[in-house]
Amino acid sequence: MRATVVVRPKQGILDPQGEAVENALEHLGFSVAGARVGKVVDLEVEATDAAAARAQVERMCEQLLANPLMESYEIEVHG
């Protein structure tokens, strides 16, 4: 079953990559603010149904994909 995880820096957490992107965009002439950079992970998990897939991906986030102190995550399971 295909799943997508989006991991973002939590509010209030410094995001140097986001700042770099924002500065670079401003240098290119864009009017931009509040840029934040996170990551997206697409993967295929073995699971019998969507709920089981989501539970498994949740464990992956807790153990590897996200740092719960600094990052929040969203999981989407595709049919």
Added chain:
Amino acid sequence: MRATVVVRPKQGILDPQGEAVENALEHLGFSVAGARVGKVVDLEVEATDAAAARAQVERMCEQLLANPLMESYEIEVHG
């Protein structure tokens, strides 16, 4: 206006970060395949309407956020 850009490695393009994530998840005991890692950029653009915001973010992708040879991108404009 808030926008979200998701940038992913194109199909067929080697994704070492995705492979590393997949290997690490397997070592943790998960059954996982086809992991791919991309990035997500959230930002605020100055624009009068959603179409103008989208056009501007499209230019940002072409000029900075994505490498069109290796990456594809999706833009979502929030209200």
